[in-house]
Amino acid sequence: MATWVAPNNNGWINYGSQQYQYGLNGDDVLAPESNSQSYILYGGSGDDELYGQSYDDDLYGGNNADYLVGDKGNDALYGGLGQDTFVFDTKLNKNTNVDYLGDFQSGSGGDVIELSKSIFKGAGGKNTFLKSSAFEEGSSATSSKTRILYNDNKGNLYFTKDGDGGNKVLFATLNPGTQLDNDDFYIIS
Ligand SMILES: [Ca+2]
Numbered sequence: 102m103a104t105w106v107a108p109n110n111n112g113w114i115n116y117g118s119q120q121y122q123y124g125l126n127g128d129d130v131l132a133p134e135s136n137s138q139s140y141i142l143y144g145g146s147g148d149d150e151l152y153g154q155s156y157d158d159d160l161y162g163g164n165n166a167d168y169l170v171g172d173k174g175n176d177a178l179y180g181g182l183g184q185d186t187f188v189f190d191t192k193l194n195k196n197t198n199v200d201y202l203g204d205f206q207s208g209s210g211g212d213v214i215e216l217s218k219s220i221f222k223g224a225g226g227k228n229t230f231l232k233s234s235a236f237e238e239g240s241s242a243t244s245s246k247t248r249i250l251y252n253d254n255k256g257n258l259y260f261t262k263d264g265d266g267g268n269k270v271l272f273a274t275l276n277p278g279t280q281l282d283n284d285d286f287y288i289i290s
């Protein structure tokens with residue numbers, strides 16, 4: 102259970118395999134290099150980039166604008182204060198790849214969920230926000246255009262490849278009652 106603590110201040114990049122990594126102050130990149138275990142990454146203050154691996158990781162951005170990538174596994178992602186970005190770019194699996202967003206802040210000045218176009222097919226063009234027609238709240242989709250379905254009572258977030266065709270795959274959970282809107286999602290390559 103090795104721990105790595107950045108020797109303070111800016112620009113640390115850690116590609117080690119320590120299970121616990123702390124960026125502390127400054128803009129840090131915590132990107133474990135081995136893929137043999139879960140990681141617990143703490144960005145601290147500064148604009149940090151945190152990269153999990155294939156197992157179930159816990160990522161804490163801390164203060165400022167952080168970029169969190171859980172990768173595969175059921176990860177727990179906490180952006181902390183500041184405008185944070187949560188990236189979803191690995192193959193969906195309702196059992197083994199559902200990330201928990203512990204403190205998502207919706208709306209202008211809030212956090213953003215990035216969706217890879219290659220995984221979330223039909224969700225929209227690269228470098229655009231999700232269209233309102235592709236976002237729906239409820240327990241099942243009622244439009245063929247719906248791609249992102251959100252049950253705010255439960256905090257369950259689904260991808261539906263065919264809208265009201267019935268297929269939906271859980272890919273994230275939020276605290277029940279958390280508000281989300283189409284503008285909270287941004288499409289990436
Ligand atoms: Ca931070």
Ligand SMILES: [Ca+2]
Nearest residue numbers: 171172173174
């Ligand atoms: Ca994940």
Ligand SMILES: [Ca+2]
Nearest residue numbers: 154171173174
């Ligand atoms: Ca992971």
